[in-house]
Amino acid sequence: MSPSSAPLDHPFDAPPAPGELIQIAPGLLWARFALPFRLDHVNVYFLQTDDGWLIVDTGIDNSETREAWRTMLSGAMRGERIAGLIVTHHHPDHIGLAGWLCETLNIPLLTSRTGFLSTTTFFNSPELLAASAYSDFFISHGMSDELAALVSVQGHQYMRMLSKPPFTYRRLSAGDRLQAGARHFDILSGDGHCPEQLMFYAAEDNILLAADQVIEKISPNISVMAFEPDGNPLGDFIGSLQRLIRDIPEDALVLAGHRLPFVGLHQRCRELIAHHGYRCDQIRDEAAMRPVSAADLLPVMFPQTLSPHEMSFAFSEVLAHMNSLAADGELVWQIDTAGHRRLAAP
Structure with missing residues (x-):
């Protein structure tokens, strides 16, 4: 069975209730918004600056999340100035409401170039997600025609949970520094779960906003995408984890995009x-x-029963491990005359 280790340290034993905030540290707040999936929430953070608060991530675009934000802004954050929106990566549970929030609050979007361009592409060209290349991709790896058609359409509905993104953004890149009041964050970037996923480390407080790169108890999805069928996201992910072990202290407080804050970064x-x-x-x-x-x-x-949404993620994650083993030369691809691909011992 899969390996496990000793429990991590959790300084906060319960998340904030809907519409409420928990203070992690002075000028750093934690909220939580619901998601309509098995992973039923996303964490959102607020960073205080001299000009107001920076929001970190948004939740998906649906009527329930918009109403939850109205409740937050008229309740726990009532009267507070919002200075901008940071988005860690382009997955809809993190960037879905970016356009709506930026327009509603008249604030700028700060994110990576990959995050901005990917979101703009997915919003403006939703037909890409239903392209025959997706179903052909699944079929080439052994999925039936019927299931491939279902997964390539229904499995990607998640990527359509986006409000119209802003036309402009402010770029954040690894190696930059973000000032939030008296607190400085070094900007890091990790790959594997999502290209150019942003993380933020405040050395003075030993706090890491880790987005979805490191989460307690669950592993972030690592997927091969149809538009990069030979990619090695698992190799990218492992490399990113090794850099975190090298560069960030073990006892940093990790604030992830899901689940609870924890201490024990290297262990995780x-x-x-x-x-x-x-x-x-x-x-x-x-x-x-x-x-x-x-x-x-x-x-x-x-082995569990999977919905089409879950099937698309699971199938692509299997491929991530297969591509990694092929990239390392441990196993080799065999392709038959029909274009079906199998992995075999060399």
Whole structure:
């Protein structure tokens, strides 16, 4: 079974209730917004600056989340000036309401170039998500035609939960510094879960806003996308975790995009590395017996019943492990005359 370690330290044993805020430190607040998925929430943070508060992430765009924001702004944040919106990455649970919030509050969007351009593309060209390349991609890895059609359309509805993004943004890049009042954050970037995902580290307070790169108890999704079928996001993710171990102290307070704040960064990074190592071992064991497709491996790695939304993430995560093993030369791709791909021992 997948490896586990000792429990992490959780300075806050419960999240904020809907519409409420918890003070993490002076000038740093934590809120939580609901999501309509198995992972049923996203964490949002507020950073105080000399000009007002910076919001960090937004939740998806739906009527319930817009109303939750109205409640927050007229309740716990009533009378407070909002100076801007930071978005850590382009997944809709983090950037979905960026356009609406920026327009409603007349504030700028601060994010990575990848985050801005990806969101603009997905919003303005939603037909890309239903392109035949997606279903062909799933079919080539062993999925039935019927299931591929379902997953490539319904499985990507999540990526449409976006308000119209702003036309302009302010770029944040790894290596920059963000000043929030007396607090300075070094800007970091991690890949694997999402390209150029932003993180923020305040050395004076030893606080890391980790977005979805490091989360307690759950592993962020690591997916191969149809538009980059030979990508190695798992290799990128492991490299990002190793840099966090190298650059950020073990006892930093980690504020992630989901679940609870925790202390024990290096332990959690090593747990995630071990988790993916275990997943790769599963594939090695199966491929030692016969060439295997992603469809063959899906019930091995994800034996639970999956919705189309969950199926698209699970299938793409299986591929991330397969591509990593192929990139390392441990296993090789076999492609038949019909274009179906299987991984086999060399």
